[in-house]
Amino acid sequence: MKKEINHEQVDVERVSEKLSKAIRIPTIAKLDEEGFDWTEFDKFHKFLEDEFPLVHKTLKREVIARADLVYIWEGSDPSLLPIAFLSHQDVVPVTEGTEGDWEHPAFAGEIADGYIWGRGAIDMKNQLVSVMESIETLLEEGYKPVRSVYLCFGHNEEIMSEKNSGAMNIVAEMQKRGIRFDSIIDEGGAMFPFSVPHILDMVLVGIGVGEKGYADYKVTVKGKGGHSSAPPDHSAIGELAKKIERFEKHQFKAEMPDYFMELIVSVCNRLAFPLNGLAKVVPTLKPIITFAMTKVPQGATFIRSCQAVTMCQGSPASNVLPQRASATINFRLVQGTTLKDIEKKLEKYMGGKNVEIERLEGREPKPLSPSDSRSFKTIKALMEESDSRYIVTPFLVMGGTDAYHYQDICDNVYRFGPYEVSVEVMMTAHSTNERVPVESLAKGVAFFKSYIRRMTAE
Ligand SMILES: [Zn+2]
16 A cells, blocks of 8 residues: 655555565675575575566666676666665674564564564665665656666675675776766765754754775884893883873864854754854854864764774783783774874874884775765755755764775765664664664655656656
8 A cells, every 4th residue: 555755655564564574584794705695695686576576677687796786777868877876785693692682583574563673674674675665666657767777785784894895896897887876875874863842853864975984003012021020110011001191192183074063053043042043153163162072072083083092912921021012093084184194193102113003904084975966965855855854964974884985986975864763773773673663664765766756857
């Protein structure tokens, strides 16, 4: 039975059933390809074929590498750059020993109390299924795109493999064919409800316009070693500790992005009278707001590169002086900070005669996507038209996504899911009782239908 949601027809029961079936196939990716259970992925592909017959009749489907899927919906004008939707097919496993904590089993796909329950319900089979359902429904309605649409479903986003990633496989294949995308939607957006009775009732809808870079460095101080019964004043660990203290005193400089100030102004504009007057004052408060944000780690991370000393090693026994003491430091880089900057900083505050600095892992931050592209404006318009509480804003995603790799073949890459869920439900991703509200899933289908119409009509 179809229902009208935001001017689009959506069969709510049908899409809920499809997500439920998708959850019942435990497509868990493993770093070690040897122990990879491909049969679940084969089952997942079969499920897609069975549940989305028109998509499979009309779109071209290709399997890249072993289990990465690309669907191509050819538009009537091949001169236009295609749009693309990304989703990963894989889900994270359930932490051993927590299976019993689930109110509904993680891989049963039960529909109860207005939710579809199970691993992948939020991250991110919901998005994969709603994008597929939106196209299935558009096909039923006889819609024909002018601009082509690509669906790219990698098989192992969750394991963060730098060597054998599905996203990298697909991007390499697209590069080989000389294909670039007009714009991309992947996971990673966020919605934050704010409600204070009589003062404010709004939902901040974040479109991820970029993600932070990532790096791990190991700093090792070499010592003389020996028996702990005749120690020097400072062992190698003591020397290392002094360096760590000096390093931590020098945090990266914070820089408030313009969009963040604009966001604060638009929130103030939504406040009840007379508090909405604050909107006029806010721009003059930029230095104070910046300073205040650096004092809260959750705020600081949005406006500066971060450093965290996370692992330490010394000698293997309590009565042995360390010959080597090492610390691993994890970095999250905002746009404008490079791996080179980090190395300079490490050298300056932690370097020295008996010190080794080694990069274990590093990926530079890629540029932010613009917030005035047609794609961004379409997402913003659709969301704000659908609910007067929504304020759409660009923001920086903290984790890594498949989208990072696609920035090599697309300038407008947005991390966004049109699903309003409470913070409590959002926190169930990768955790216990992962679930998505049926209503929000159905709204997702309506969103993707409208988005495809507006983006591919010309
Ligand atoms: Zn995900």
